[in-house]
Amino acid sequence: MNLLAPVRRDRILAELPQCLRKEASLHTHKDFHPRVTCACQEHRTGTVGRFKISKVIVVGDLSVGKTCLINRFCKDTFDKNYKATIGVDFEMERFEVLGVPFSLQLWDTAGQERFKCIASTYYRGAQAIIIVFNLNDVTSLEHTKQWLADALKENDPSSVLLFLVGSKKDLSTPAQYALMEKDALKVAKEIKAEFWAVSSLTGENVREFFFRVAALNFEANVLAELEKSGARRIGDVVRINSDDSNLYLTASKKKPTCCH
Numbered sequence: 001m002n003l004l005a006p007v008r009r010d011r012i013l014a015e016l017p018q019c020l021r022k023e024a025s026l027h028t029h030k031d032f033h034p035r036v037t038c039a040c041q042e043h044r045t046g047t048v049g050r051f052k053i054s055k056v057i058v059v060g061d062l063s064v065g066k067t068c069l070i071n072r073f074c075k076d077t078f079d080k081n082y083k084a085t086i087g088v089d090f091e092m093e094r095f096e097v098l099g100v101p102f103s104l105q106l107w108d109t110a111g112q113e114r115f116k117c118i119a120s121t122y123y124r125g126a127q128a129i130i131i132v133f134n135l136n137d138v139t140s141l142e143h144t145k146q147w148l149a150d151a152l153k154e155n156d157p158s159s160v161l162l163f164l165v166g167s168k169k170d171l172s173t174p175a176q177y178a179l180m181e182k183d184a185l186k187v188a189k190e191i192k193a194e195f196w197a198v199s200s201l202t203g204e205n206v207r208e209f210f211f212r213v214a215a216l217n218f219e220a221n222v223l224a225e226l227e228k229s230g231a232r233r234i235g236d237v238v239r240i241n242s243d244d245s246n247l248y249l250t251a252s253k254k255k256p257t258c259c260h
């Protein structure tokens with residue numbers, strides 16, 4: 001990958017991509033956080049022009065379609081033959097968000113039990129966890145909580161962004177999908193994840209999903225950077241305002257907003 005080459009034109013985000021379902025989203029704002037937009041406009045993020053990157057791990061049962069999902073987005077390919085991932089694979093995808101270069105490091109992990117212990121050594125330091133299940137296999141949905149628990153052993157649950165992704169949407173009828181979606185939304189709300197349903201075969205929602213992952217990671221990354229630089233400036237922790245559209249903030253965490 002040539003890091004100096006311009007970002008592909010179809011990887012440029014000027015606006016915040018919207019969630020799929022409001023009731024299971026990380027937040028429901030229409031736009032990027034005002035402090036993020038402002039910092040990017042004024043080139044004040046402290047790291048503007050430098051290389052910003054987020055590590056994302058993709059976990060879930062064997063054969064649910066993790067590799068196909070990544071390949072559909074990164075290479076626009078689809079392979080109908082199953083080739084198990086052995087340990088981990090890795091893809092780097094470059095974006096430009098609000099004029100700032102940003103990359104997602106996508107770690108595609110093995111779902112097979114015998115490769116799991118190799119894969120789990122790569123879980124550490126993730127900014128986002130994508131848990132994939134097959135929309136046509138309820139057992140794979142039931143297993144998502146265990147995948148999450150394992151991934152969280154290596155990460156800070158308070159700062160990591162969670163996505164619950166139902167795959168192989170092309171294989172369900174609308175009625176089957178509606179039933180499964182109900183269960184999946186329940187799980188997503190319980191684990192505080194944003195829910196998506198995709199098909200790597202048809203490409204449905206794949207681009208929208210990864211754009212949302214990139215945007216929310218970028219936003220969190222810049223907010224953390226602003227918080228750090230603010231803290232350095234005044235010698236104290238600066239609170240980034242919490243707000244009401246963040247569905248997954250607990251009542252006790254919610255504070256009156258003051259910054260916008």
Ligand SMILES: Nc1nc2c(ncn2[C@@H]2O[C@H](COP(=O)(O)OP(=O)(O)OP(=O)(O)O)[C@@H](O)[C@H]2O)c(=O)[nH]1
Nearest residue numbers: 063064065066067068080082085111168199200201
């Ligand atoms: N119809 C359909 N089949 C899919 C889709 N995504 C994946 N598959 C098929 O499901 C099988 C498994 O896909 P993979 O992406 O290799 O699954 P995986 O989760 O990476 O599996 P492990 O690497 O073993 O953990 C393959 O035969 C794919 O062709 C999809 O969206 N629709």
Ligand SMILES: [Mg+2]
Nearest residue numbers: 066067084085
């Ligand atoms: Mg795989």
